[in-house]
Amino acid sequence: MHARSALSIVALTTLIAGSSFAAGCKSEAEVSVSEESVAAAPVAIEEPLTEEHDGGSVGWDIAPDGNVKAIVKAPDGKPIDRDVTGTLTWKGPSGDTQVPLVLDAKAGVLVAAGPKLEADLTEVKYNVVVAGKPWNGVLHVPAGGTRVIVEGAKKAEKRPLPPGKTGPNGGVIQVVGDDVVEVVADKASGQVRVYVLDPDLKPIPVGNRKIKLGFVGSGSELIVLNPGPGGLYCVGTVTAKVNPTKLTVVVAHPTHADVVLVGYRPGMHVVIGPSAPALNVVVATTWNVGVVKVKTTPGVVVVHDDDDDDDDGRHVHVHVHGKHKGKHRHKHWH
Known part of the structure; x- marks a missing residue:
């Protein structure tokens, strides 16, 4: 009885150990598959500034240091991760700087490294080519990025x-x-x-x-x-x-x-x-400054003065009528 019990205990211990080992192997396999799936999945851009073109969209994330990520999508929202290239052109005080957009196939996004954003607004032109078709646009990007x-x-x-x-x-x-x-x-x-x-x-x-x-x-x-x-x-x-x-x-x-x-x-x-x-x-506004001759005889001149308006935002119209020496001033809010 004692020997049989001892054998049962040994068998049970072996079964538990084997089960634990199998469970451990399964867990590691699951982790491995999960990691591979994450690595293969496209990188999501958090809150991109997205521009819609004929044929799809481009979501932009331009950071203050000039690093760029862009995700190109088809009309159905699926990422386009092949046959896509592009360039970016930074407009700066000392001239234009052009950098290539390179597809990171593993991440599923276009990436680029441009100049640091320093001005209140920097004009960045882009040319993204999808299956031979160009998608062009202009972004005005603040110093803090998109x-x-x-x-x-x-x-x-x-x-x-x-x-x-x-x-x-x-x-x-x-x-x-x-x-x-x-x-x-x-x-x-x-x-x-x-x-x-x-x-x-x-x-x-x-x-x-x-x-x-x-x-x-x-x-x-x-x-x-x-x-x-x-x-x-x-x-x-x-x-x-x-x-x-x-x-x-x-x-x-x-x-x-x-x-x-x-x-x-x-x-x-x-x-x-x-x-x-x-x-x-x-x-159409009434901001233009000019002298308009309405009649030649006896002579009426209307002066529209937009800037010399007593600095109060109003327009001064001066009418000179014929031989009269007086001037009539009319002020109107616009």
């Missing part, structure tokens, strides 16, 4: 504006950090202004804010704005007098800078190409 644009959109989303609402001058309005701004440009002259608005969408002094714009449409350009008369707006000039399809706004304060891509919301795809919707920025 994630700053995503964060700016998240903050703006918490303060929604009335849908379709335009500014007091007919331009597009956008939440930028703690501010609401209106961007509007004159169709004839290309003069562009940015107004800072109060909760009732009325202009308030710009103060110590510095504003820069990145336009993308028929072309692309960066516009540095200067304080306007009376400090009620910032002003500059846009070369292309057409509505942009993309507009990036930087409002810099002494301690920080806020950046938004107008109309962009977290997770959305920015449409690129002929089907991209235009932003209502370029409108």
Whole structure:
């Protein structure tokens, strides 16, 4: 009895040990398979800035140090990890820098190492070629990288504006950090202004804010704005007098800078190409300064003076009637 019990104990111990060994081997195999699966899976880019092209999309993650990751996807959302190449061109003060986009087949993303982002906005042009078809675009990237644009959109989303609402001058309005701004440009002259608005969408002094714009449409350009008369707006000039399809706004304060891509919301795809919707920025205004001769006899001259307006943001119209020596001044808010 004792011997039989001893044999039973030995057999049971052997069975348990064998089971444990088998379980251990299974666990290691599972870990090994899991690790291989993770290694083979495409690397997910956390909150990319995604642009939609005809044939698919490109999600961008450009870091402050200039390192780039881009994931190219087909219309069904599946990653494209073969027959894809590209280049990036950084526009800088000392000239352009072009770097290749190289496919990391293991990670399933395009990677590049560009110059460090140092300016408020850096223009980065891209050319991604998918199965021989080029996808071209322009990004205006802040010093903090593309994630700053995503964060700016998240903050703006918490303060929604009335849908379709335009500014007091007919331009597009956008939440930028703690501010609401209106961007509007004159169709004839290309003069562009940015107004800072109060909760009732009325202009308030710009103060110590510095504003820069990145336009993308028929072309692309960066516009540095200067304080306007009376400090009620910032002003500059846009070369292309057409509505942009993309507009990036930087409002810099002494301690920080806020950046938004107008109309962009977290997770959305920015449409690129002929089907991209235009932003209502370029409108007909009364900002042009000029002398218009209405009659030759007895002689009426109307002077539209946009900048010499007592620094109060109003326009002064001076009418000289015939032989009368008096002048009539009319001021109107715009």
